[in-house]
Amino acid sequence: MMPRVLFYIFLLTTFAYSKAPCGSSWLHIAHLDSCFLSAPQPAEFSEAEEYCNNLGSSLVVINSEEEGSIVREFFARENPSFFNWIGMRWNERKSEFRWIDDKKRNYTYFLPDEPNASGECIxxxxxxxxxxxxxxxxxxxxxxxxxxxxxGIITTWHRNDEGIITSPNFPNQYDNLEYDTHIIKSEQGTRILMYFEHVETELNCDIITVSDDYGISGRTLFRLSGSYHNYSVISNRNYVMINFKSDEDGTGKGFFMRYKIIRPLPTKVFSSNSYGTVTSNNYPNSPDSFLIQYYLVQCPLETHVTLTVKAINLDRNDRVKVYDGGDETSKKLRIFRQFSSKSTVPIRTSQNNMFISYDTGEQFNGSNHWAFEYNCEPDGNLGDEIII
Incomplete structure (x- = not known):
């Protein structure tokens, strides 16, 4: 008969991670519902294939640009400046390069003049x-x-303009060893407002993690554990991943949250031959909570824009970003946050356009606002631009 202590250890070893999606050392990429593992040492293609098969897996197969970007990020982090096998080789029967699962190539990323006769593996x-x-x-x-x-883990996708997400069994107790993942995604240029009405988890043990990057880098926005009520936050991007994990001991009611897609208001355009003023919405009063507003300053050709801060008072989740160009893809010149100083040094563009984005969080007082004065100056007066 197995001793009771050893039997207990066996139970922990067998079941402690029964709901984990991958196992130890594997990396879970939720939006692909896949697990990835970097090999400890190099091997020939057939040896690498056998190594993965023995782990119940295969060499990586890439079916889309999105999957390719994940794999590339993984290789760049784990094995930079090296060749890395992927699961594609020459198929003699089909007389072409195919994935090892025998599927045709729906996505490729070959170098010029590749593939060629120099080898049969990719x-x-x-x-x-x-x-x-x-x-x-x-x-x-x-x-x-x-x-x-x-x-045993299926990532739940949410693509509606608004919705509700809860922990398993809410408002009843969630189970031990939960692993629950949700992804909210909308179109480019939008943000996601998340409002956690109720959070009740085992403090520091059962954790809600919200990130706005579902790749390998996984930039975390915030974590919640313990007791919270009416906690709101807005994302930095058009998608977020919400992951809830519980350990093997202790439970709670979990969480209840609502989400809503926030779309930008129509861009305010300022066209002038000389100067003007750009102000926050409802200036000098506070703007609405959770808005996205864009501003475009257009000066004549062969001029550049200079911007001077006349007034600024931001709340803790407000952001004002100034760009050297006509949209958000241009280089950032300055980011204003709460407690940003009212500098008298002008911000200068290198061209005749300046783009400003304004994101607000929840407004906690009635005096949040800003005002910028802009001037259109001849290119001969161009000075050094202010970089963050």
Missing amino acids: AWVLDQNVDGWQSISCHYSQFFMCQKAAE
């Missing part, structure tokens, strides 16, 4: 000067990555 070449797939001999030893489906 590696991703990644360094400062080269980035792409190349055919090489299968007998070279290269690093590689294994991929498998996440076990």
